Amino acid sequence: MFDFLTHDMLAIIWFFLWCVIWGVYFIVDSFSLGAGLLVPFIATDKAQRMQIQSSVGPFWGGNEVWLILAAGGTFAAFPLVFSKMFTFLYLPMMLLLIGLIARGISIEYLHKDENPQIQKILMWGWFAGSLLISLVLGVAFANFFKGLEIASGGVYIGTLIGLFSPYALIGGVLFVLMSVTSGALWINVKTEGAIAAKAGDLAKKSTLIVLVLALVYLAYSFMGIEGFTTNYSAMPALYLLPVLAVVTAVLAVFFAKKDKIFPAFCSNLLAFLFVVESGLASIYPYMLKSSVSSEYGIDIFEAASSHMTLSVMLGAALVFVPIIIIYQLWAYTLFREKIKETDHVEY
Amino acid sequence: MIELLLLSRLQFAITAAFHFIFVPLTLGLALLVAVMETMYYRNKDETWRKMADFWGNIFKINFAIGLVSGITLTFQLGTNWGAYAEFMGDVFGPPLAMEALFAFFLEGTFLGAWIFLGHNRQKLKAFSMWMVALGTNISSLWIITANGFMQHPVGYEMVADGSKVVMTDFIALITNGYVWYMLIHTLLAAYLLTSFVIMGICAYHFLKGNNNEVFKKSFSIAVIIALATAVMLPVLGHGYAQYVAALQPTKGAAMDAIWETGSSVPMYLIQVPDSSTGSNSIQLLGIPGLASFLYTGSFSGTITGLNQLPQGELPPVEMIFWSFRLMTILGSLFIIVALLGLYLQKSGKLYTSKKYLKLLIWSIPLPYITITAGWIVAEVGRQPWMVYGLLKTANGVSSVPTSDVLLSISLISTFYMVLLIFEVYLIKKTVVNATGVE
Numbered sequence: 001m002f003d004f005l006t007h008d009m010l011a012i013i014w015f016f017l018w019c020v021i022w023g024v025y026f027i028v029d030s031f032s033l034g035a036g037l038l039v040p041f042i043a044t045d046k047a048q049r050m051q052i053q054s055s056v057g058p059f060w061g062g063n064e065v066w067l068i069l070a071a072g073g074t075f076a077a078f079p080l081v082f083s084k085m086f087t088f089l090y091l092p093m094m095l096l097l098i099g100l101i102a103r104g105i106s107i108e109y110l111h112k113d114e115n116p117q118i119q120k121i122l123m124w125g126w127f128a129g130s131l132l133i134s135l136v137l138g139v140a141f142a143n144f145f146k147g148l149e150i151a152s153g154g155v156y157i158g159t160l161i162g163l164f165s166p167y168a169l170i171g172g173v174l175f176v177l178m179s180v181t182s183g184a185l186w187i188n189v190k191t192e193g194a195i196a197a198k199a200g201d202l203a204k205k206s207t208l209i210v211l212v213l214a215l216v217y218l219a220y221s222f223m224g225i226e227g228f229t230t231n232y233s234a235m236p237a238l239y240l241l242p243v244l245a246v247v248t249a250v251l252a253v254f255f256a257k258k259d260k261i262f263p264a265f266c267s268n269l270l271a272f273l274f275v276v277e278s279g280l281a282s283i284y285p286y287m288l289k290s291s292v293s294s295e296y297g298i299d300i301f302e303a304a305s306s307h308m309t310l311s312v313m314l315g316a317a318l319v320f321v322p323i324i325i326i327y328q329l330w331a332y333t334l335f336r337e338k339i340k341e342t343d344h345v346e347y
Numbered sequence: 348m349i350e351l352l353l354l355s356r357l358q359f360a361i362t363a364a365f366h367f368i369f370v371p372l373t374l375g376l377a378l379l380v381a382v383m384e385t386m387y388y389r390n391k392d393e394t395w396r397k398m399a400d401f402w403g404n405i406f407k408i409n410f411a412i413g414l415v416s417g418i419t420l421t422f423q424l425g426t427n428w429g430a431y432a433e434f435m436g437d438v439f440g441p442p443l444a445m446e447a448l449f450a451f452f453l454e455g456t457f458l459g460a461w462i463f464l465g466h467n468r469q470k471l472k473a474f475s476m477w478m479v480a481l482g483t484n485i486s487s488l489w490i491i492t493a494n495g496f497m498q499h500p501v502g503y504e505m506v507a508d509g510s511k512v513v514m515t516d517f518i519a520l521i522t523n524g525y526v527w528y529m530l531i532h533t534l535l536a537a538y539l540l541t542s543f544v545i546m547g548i549c550a551y552h553f554l555k556g557n558n559n560e561v562f563k564k565s566f567s568i569a570v571i572i573a574l575a576t577a578v579m580l581p582v583l584g585h586g587y588a589q590y591v592a593a594l595q596p597t598k599g600a601a602m603d604a605i606w607e608t609g610s611s612v613p614m615y616l617i618q619v620p621d622s623s624t625g626s627n628s629i630q631l632l633g634i635p636g637l638a639s640f641l642y643t644g645s646f647s648g649t650i651t652g653l654n655q656l657p658q659g660e661l662p663p664v665e666m667i668f669w670s671f672r673l674m675t676i677l678g679s680l681f682i683i684v685a686l687l688g689l690y691l692q693k694s695g696k697l698y699t700s701k702k703y704l705k706l707l708i709w710s711i712p713l714p715y716i717t718i719t720a721g722w723i724v725a726e727v728g729r730q731p732w733m734v735y736g737l738l739k740t741a742n743g744v745s746s747v748p749t750s751d752v753l754l755s756i757s758l759i760s761t762f763y764m765v766l767l768i769f770e771v772y773l774i775k776k777t778v779v780n781a782t783g784v785e
Binding site: 077 | 407408411412414415416418419421422424425426429430432433435436437438439440441443444445446447448449451452454455456457458459460462463464471511513514515517745746747748751754755758759762766769772773776
């Protein structure tokens with residue numbers, strides 16, 4: 001299969017697909033994560049909590065699978081990167097894992113028991129899980145863009161503390177706030193009543209903060225991160241990505257202000273997507289960039305699977321990803337009505 | 348290094364065993380709830396709706412924890428078994444990614460739809476549950492395809508420097524005989540477990556005097572599934588064991604503690620293996636040539652004994668031997684329990700047979716134990732190999748600080764313990780209250 005493509009071409013296609021899958025994950029999960037980040041602060045009673053729960057309930061599971069696909073896709077297409085990424089970042093990955101478990105269980109079990117104490121614990125579990133996921137991924141991706149401390153022979157010399165540079169922290173906070181904004185706009189789109197109004201007000205402020213932070217993050221990336229501009233200089237068309245990130249972040253502020261919530265929601269998602277892709281575009285051909293010396297980084301050609309594996313996976317992805325997107329979009333149309341405080345779902 | 352290896356193995360064993368507490372019930376209930384939803388859609392009988400709701404609630408609680416605990420396993424292949432991931436990625440990665448593409452998206456997307464769709468959209472609701480059932484069952488196909496390669500590598504080639512394997516034949520990978528034996532065995536075991544859980548829960552309600560249609564009907568379905576699967580498992584299991592013995596002589600020999608290579612090997616009814624001496628400390632009541640017959644199909648067939656193995660390649664024989672015994676003994680017991688249930692039901696004595704109903708409740712954990720024992724035979728049986736004949740377990744482990752593994756193992760175990768207690772509490776509550784079932 002795909003014999004007309006060379007191994008290098010397949011590796012490049014897979015890098016592109018890898019960037020797409022991560023991008024899709026970040027935007028689709030951003031509103032489920034954001035809802036979790038907001039729930040303890042904006043829901044005043046059980047009814048409002050249930051509105052938020054119902055707004056993401058049908059979707060969060062399907063959204064999270066994009067993350068599993070990103071991990072599985074890395075394993076299949078770039079096993080070396082999969083192995084190194086998880087081994088180097090052992091403890092952050094465990095934190096991410098705990099976050100994923102806490103989030104999933106909390107959403108599903110939130111109202112399975114009438115005990116208000118248990119509900120409270122689960123609500124905070126939902127929050128803590130969502131925070132861990134978005135923060136760890138934000139910090140991790142900033143480190144990917146900055147480069148990990150990989151020394152000669154692929155030996156990792158970084159420490160846990162070393163991962164929390166100012167740049168990585170801004171990345172972490174940006175990912176959290178992008179998710180918060182996404183969640184606030186989503187709650188406003190999907191619900192009616194007091195909670196919708198509160199979320200809408202919050203989104204007006206947070207879109208602005210996101211814009212400022214995104215500008216800082218991108219400026220830091222382009223001016224303060226070594227090697228970030230190499231690909232951009234070689235291929236100036238790539239500048240479109242950060243430009244679009246800023247434009248869509250501005251649009252999110254603009255639409256939120258005008259109470260055009262759905263366009264604001266879409267703009268915020270796109271801003272998130274373009275921020276992530278701006279960073280990913282900078283690391284090519286590396287998947288794990290080295291901050292010690294570029295020659296120690298792990299590039300896609302070295303990490304790629306065999307021609308056969310890459311082409312089998314490409315065939316499967318080309319057939320199934322469109323089908324998945326179609327039925328996931330269909331699921332969104334299935335639950336398009338706004339959720340009222342009086343609605344009661346047996347969850 | 349030994350410590351790191353031991354801790355990594357322990358962590359994987361704990362997380363895999365924990366995950367597999369939830370998987371079999373999910374596999375079985377998904378199909379049954381889909382059938383119930385469909386029956387309700389077709390004949391609008393309220394009993395079917397109540398059944399779908401009641402078992403569906405138990406399914407939901409169970410599914411959530413199965414889903415999140417599954418991610419742990421994928422993560423650990425990178426964090427704790429990085430060297431394995433590098434060695435095997437080319438072959439092991441694709442089934443894992445396929446599992447996400449073909450199965451997880453179906454499960455994730457349609458589970459949300461099924462939960463949130465009201466009974467006024469019955470056709471869609473039933474359809475969604477079928478998609479979930481399809482997803483969960485397809486998922487097991489892919490994960491067993493990956494595991495099947497570790498048991499019996501096919502369709503691969505070792506690269507010149509021996510550092511990794513690459514796939515040469517994808518079709519061979521998915522038509523691997525081992526996969527199909529293991530898949531059918533695993534699925535049947537899952538359905539058996541589901542039927543015993545259902546019978547146990549029904550028994551609890553019969554004892555309380557809740558002889559309503561929901562539990563009566565559920566019991567009638569479950570007892571048939573229980574009997575069918577309990578009979579099929581040993582029949583197919585025998586074929587599976589013979590196949591395994593031919594492919595992995597070590598595992599085969601360990602299952603029956605056969606130490607010396609020979610022909611016309613007898614099978615002993617009472618036997619206690621002792622790996623420190625490389626023999627059985629007790630062996631009584633031998634039936635001549637039976638072991639040879641069971642393994643090779645001929646009473647004079649030759650079986651390779653464990654003492655033939657090079658130094659250091661002996662798997663933990665006692666563990667495999669006793670797990671295999673436990674699995675087969677409990678497996679036989681299931682046939683008797685199911686037959687008795689069918690008889691009591693047909694003769695109308697079921698609801699008053701207090702002893703039998705109590706037996707059913709106490710039987711709920713047994714399939715779980717049996718399945719775990721079965722996995723121990725399969726997974727411990729391939730030791731010291733991680734990928735049979737290709738990669739030793741000791742060479743698959745990540746080089747991470749032991750303290751990190753110690754930290755993560757304590758964190759995850761504690762977390763899992765809390766989850767397990769909470770899940771049991773929720774299921775118990777759902778069962779006892781049986782809301783909506785009158």
